[in-house]
Amino acid sequence: MPRFISAENLRRFWREGREVALFDLREEGPYAEAHPLWAVSLPLSEIEVRIEALVPRRSAPIVVYDDGEGFAAAGAARIAALGYADVAVLEGGLAAYARVGEVYRDVNVPSKAFGELVESIRHTPSLPAPEIKAILEREPNVVVLDSRRYEEFTTMAIPRGQSVPGGELVYRVHDLAPSPDTLVIVNCAGRTRSIIGTQSLVNACIPNRVVALRNGTIGWTLAGLEVETGRTLRAPEPSEAGKARARAAAARWADKVGVPVIDAAGLDRLIADSDRRTLHRLDVRTPEEHAAGHPEGFVSAPGGQLVQATDEWVAVRGARLVLYDTDGVRARMTASWLVQLGWETYVVEAGALAADARPAPRKVRDFGLGPDDFVAPATLLAEPSRFVVFDLARSPAYRKGHIRGAWHASGPRLADQVAGEQARGLAAGRTLVLTSPDGELAAANLAVARAAASGDVRVLAGGTAAYAAAGGRLDSQEAHWLGVPDDIYKRPYEGTDNPRAAMQGYIDWELQLVAQLANDGIAGFHVVR
Template sequence: MSTVTTRTYHDIRQALLGGEELALIDVREEDPFAQEHPLFAANIALSKLELEVYARIPRRDTAITVYDAGEGLAAVAAERLLALGYSDVALLEGGLEGWRSAGGELFRDVNVPSKAFGELLESVRHTPSLAAEQVQALLDAKADVVVLDARRFDEYQTMSIPGGISVPGAELVLRVAELAPNPTTQVIVNCAGRTRSIIGTQSLVNAGIPNPVAALRNGTIGWTLAGQQLAHGQDRQFAAVSDATRADAAARARKVADQAGVSRLDREALAAWQADTGRTTYLFDVRTPEEYAKGHLPNSRSVPGGQLVQETDHVASVRGARIALVDDDGARANMSASWLAQMGWQVAVVDGLSAADFSQAGEWQAPLPALPQVTEIGVGQLRDWQQAPGTVVLDFTASANYVKRHIPGAHWAIRAQLPQALERLPVAERYVLTCGSSLLARFAAADLQTLTQTPVYVLEGGTARWIAAGEPVEAGETHLAAARTDRYRRPYEGTDNPREAMQGYLDWEFGLIAQLERDGTHGFRVLS
């Protein structure tokens, strides 16, 4: 039976500098993680460990080191990882404080490796940019300009530059020629802050497109701080491109990938990578989710390229692993790979695929351990029970989903904080657990049953089934049994952030280069 050992800050640092595979996992909720963590720490909250870990750390003998800030979560996570079949599990000696006291650099926010790389990229390449006031003047003058929003479509819809078009990052090189066919058209790339606009703009520069191109300096944050109005609910999107445009974009992207040292794999070489039990290989399809659902390579995961570059740690949580990328046009995989290579990953593009290779349809399904055995009830049973006192409903969905809508009277809770939540709940004759689908609720039910003699049930099909049955819902923070620490509120999200928070976020980004230098483990190299 494997046992939990310890690793020190110096052990982790040595492994990072040596390019060894490792997973440094912060098992706290996202908000405390975002307050401070090591550069290459990945956040897999104890609350969702079983739902995420098999995809994010696929090789069971990966060297995993878990930590917390003294809450006791890491020890629980380590034992749970051993039970899930992982054999090389260690606690970080001293936890977060041990890292700090040993001289380790700590970073704020989320997706920090990508954001820090973006700042380094701009400082080295002097990525062209225009201030919000300059872009507004161009729009006011009805100049020949096109604004391309490099974020996800849902982010674009929340708030965007008036007249902007949604073109998530990896799509830029593929789509730009038909969105700005006149080579004199000024192309502006924006995101909410800085990273995706810098990388998107530099992608177009690296690909050698003929148009003048610039990032919107500081994104929608800069736009807001300049006192300019954002649009809400826009739905402008790119259209299909011609074969000639696709071929030209593929050639441009391949040239950049070759310059970055991206490897090439055919199906046989990919199979050899995947069969190598001594290395971790991630296989990501970087096309749009809609394209992936229509047909994809078996065992590939849908991770649109722009988000992969922005949120690498969310999906490739083993630093030092290998990443193989797939598309069906040669542009998106090569451009995405060029950035991952510069960010220190061993990355390859799978070549020579035909339509027949994209043989599996449907959405990606996360690999899961065996689900706990629970007692389920239907919507009708819960409705009947709620007519009388004694039934306490616990909802483990994301807090943002709970606030949007939940079963009337349901209490929102964080799975890893169940003992504390129980102290805040009314006396129950029975507990009924739910979440969006009741998948997470099943694992929470097993935990709760060890803490109480009160019967525990799970709502079959979760809150989604309740809503589909036409049952009533309520909204707001009506019954919180835990603080909403499950998600860090990004200062560039939403439409109601204080100006001070937005400016503070920009100031933080500007300071990342100095932090990278102090940390010294990043391994980034920017193409000249």
Template sequence: MSLPELTPADVRRALLAREEIALLDLREEDPFAQSHPLWAANLPLSGIELQAWRRIPRRDTLIVLYGSHDGEDLVPRGAAVLATLGYTRVHALAGGLDGWIAAGGEVFRDVNVPSKAFGELVEHERHTPSLPAEQVQALIAAGANAVVVDARRFDEYQTMSIPGATSVPGAELVLRARELAPDPATTIVVNCAGRTRSIIGTQSLVNAGVPNPVAALRNGTIGWLLAGQVLDHGAARRAPAQVAPARLAQARSAAADTARRAGVRRTTLAALAGLRDAPGRTLYAFDVRTPEEYAAGHLPGFASAPGGQLVQETDHSVPVRGARIVLADDDGVRANMTASWLAQMGWEVYVLDGANGFDDTGPALSPLPPAPAGESIAPAQLAEALATSVVVDLGPGQAHVRAHIPGAWFAVRAQLRQALERLPAAPQYVLASADGALCRHAAPELRALLDARGQAAARVRVLAGGTAAWVAAGLPTEAGEARLATPRSDRYRRPYEGTDAPRAAMQGYLDWEFGLVAQLARDGTHLFQVL
């Protein structure tokens, strides 16, 4: 039976009507990042079984698929997998990505584009204050009454940071700014790697009425490096963990008012079940506190999504456009501020009032589908059989480069057919991945491909526990990418990532961001309304 199709016009109509729809790109992250529609979410064919139930929780969600690789349309394979997972309304995008473009649809580069484009629109409409890197450097050198706060994740901050900066991830800014800079004359400079999180962080302080002078570090650490200035590495400064009651009350009142003005809705624990059970509606429930707080105890059924990153990566966390979102915290600040941004981005978002009982320490994610039965091999057994085995590492590619089983080949799972053209023949093939979960689903595919190639006698096994179990057993690893059976297209290298990005790539990234407001206008499906 052929798969039903929706045209680009159908998809646009659903987006503009705020109907629930998941437009899914089945390619790996790198090709996805080169060109895709604004509201497309990346769900690579390679890992659908491990992601779908968590990211698309309602099985009757309207799903539209597109994506091809090396001349192969990935949609039939993706649709078949989704059908086995219980999804009942799966469609193909008529004409695929080419059809979208031919119909006049705008396409975007990079990842997390809705959030980044929204940040640019915020600065464009609100004229968010900013300072160039040279001026911030002069403030630091002069010992001025100023603090620099880094709005990224703590691990990103540790990789590279502005000298003297303090880590205050996005959702923490309004909660902790008054504690970090109690003197209202202290200038607060907010930075990230590029632009989005510094713009949103700075505008959060403005929207919440923080009395200090505030400014974004223009173009973040990219701008800092392009100005010829030096970054710190391995810094560990954090904002005060405790907030004085009077300052907490100020932050709570300001955050609630900001959420109200943005059109954020309210709900309670008693009403939450009704939202969850509403027919035809998807509900995402997120705890926007820090990962450490979440691990110490959270509400049942709430996934961890620190607020700053949720605003930054909304397309990944909430791939169903038009879905409902409910946010929780235990302070009355972080959920309100996060929700205020999501509401401006066109989401129907609720804040959970009166939340209590943050004592669940179990996993909040949906269970994974059962994996096909197959033959496994323990790390010690594989160590003895390496000479007669071909080990196929299904990634992630970055992890493969850092450390993999000696002699292992890297391959993208969805491209096993192409990988076999490079792999040597062997009596035994062993599939490995980070924890082995992906391999269980890939093993039947490899078995079928080997049979079709006349290698029915070859054995296919899965490394029990994956590469993590190999390392835990104290077995040796090697680094590098000498054996790539397929390109490492599973991850897009961000131009602002790490400390060795080429200057031309960094400048090109900034130029791309500057053009996003015009792209939003041409696309016309964003529904953003800046407060």
């Protein structure tokens, strides 16, 4: 029997600043409809693949929950089997929590709520889309800095925009706007990254006037204005003079906020203490810089996205974070926000650590399976009628390209779907083969499928990618669903085909987050003036 913890005791952990990770084991769709502030989405089927990165300390307290689906007990057992010693189930699940605390919709909620709090306290300057459009049409001395990820920028952008992800703004702005008379406009898709990016430049005391595009590309679209697609302009590497100005500005602001800066010996002390306190080592430079070389143990977490979506890297509220850069700017500016978000955050002094020239590529895990547990892509290609394929990819990846005839399966509901009448009919006389993009997720869930199946179940070696590499054609036209997919929350601020009502509803929701935070009382944020 699993151990239980009440919602009241869980909330006490947060109020007291004690370490605890809270995992929602449902799919992302229902998670985005309602969850506690500090809950992290970890679907049941993804536990073995993702939890080690999210909770590196095996003795860290972990709490799991569902909303009556029956995932929590199974998830607690799977987490404990990985060596985690302190795992509990939230008593009464989400419904019990909702009786004593606020539940939130959407994803990356702590960062979005914090962004709204920053704007309300700091009065971050912004202008509505029609005013921005008029400025762009009449003023030549303007730069538009898009603070989203590059992939989002190329999907849609406002006129004259160039890609400068949020963590790069202070680092690169002095070369992008060398004249103090240049107006700097910062935008994102919605509100948070525009607010945080604009306020970062204000905090760095650049001499320029800086404004956010109010409500981002959503506001632009709702105003009836056209976005541009396929833009590729990226900010260049800053000059030495630009870097020097940025370092001075970042140091001043980080000192004001109280960001601790440590040397290599200081990092060694934190590592030595990591069996008692959870420690994350995060490289906040661009993904390309990280791929070219980084110190051992540091994972890629670009600074702007780390502030925007901390829960994608860190699940344990109360953990320690150590940030790395090579310039003395990006780690300090990122840390300044994380400290205000309530994270114990340190910066490694630039130059204190050596980077590996050529880091080893990530190895796909097989979770201890043997040769007889796999089907080779060549075998599937040569004798397709012998097999029925269940694909555990997230539904967008499945739609983009899957093995012809493969059925999309829900990871958390895999056992029920494998045991269902439809699956029994499909697998009659055939071997059931699990696949996923690289095969890792499929391998992690083989035991679950075998326990539910009446026949032979195996894993496609190397997953769908290996099948394609072996010459297999992927299908993006005909889809087969074992159930209605709810594994993805359709973000109203990404893509160009969002309904106007969804975009307006998203903005309305963001604007009420400060009130919801105040009613909840467990955020632990402090905005430095």
